[in-house]
Amino acid sequence: MNIKFIKLQQFLSCICLALFIHIAHADEATPLASDPALEQRLVSISEEMRCLVCQNESLSGSRSELAQDLRREIRDLIKQGKTDAEIRTFMVDRYGDFILYRPPVKPTTWLLWIGPFVLMFAGIVALLMYLRRRNTQVATTSLSDDENKRIDALLRDDK
Known part of the structure; x- marks a missing residue:
């Protein structure tokens, strides 16, 4: 101690x-x-x-x-x-x-005033293009009736 x-x-x-x-x-x-x-x-x-x-x-x-x-x-x-x-x-x-x-605000400082908005707009456009391209590349699969019934049963059991 x-x-x-x-x-x-x-x-x-x-x-x-x-x-x-x-x-x-x-x-x-x-x-x-x-x-x-x-x-x-x-x-x-x-x-x-x-x-x-x-x-x-x-x-x-x-x-x-x-x-x-x-x-x-x-x-x-x-x-x-x-x-x-x-x-x-x-x-x-x-x-x-x-x-x-x-x-x-004058021609030599336009980039300081407008630049952040241009970068933000370009980022949003790039994000939308990426998301659109990603959605087309992901294959969509549908479930069969048996699989849907199994999922419904599992969900009912959890409650």
């Missing part, structure tokens, strides 16, 4: 040590701007942009170094007095429409 208690104690101490190591290596919080209005504007602009490293996270939610640099750049542009539209234009000119979560 004593050995089990010691092993449990060792296991728990290993878990605690792992948690403390994880906490010790945590990144420091990024200091907010001295102006809360500036910081709020930064968040609203960066929420509409995609992190170029993570690609599935917004710029404001990403912890990558590039996202931190881009947020710093947006903060500098805000301090320079640029409007939200000017900041978005600057970012699109520099990184392309891909940085926006909602890129504008």
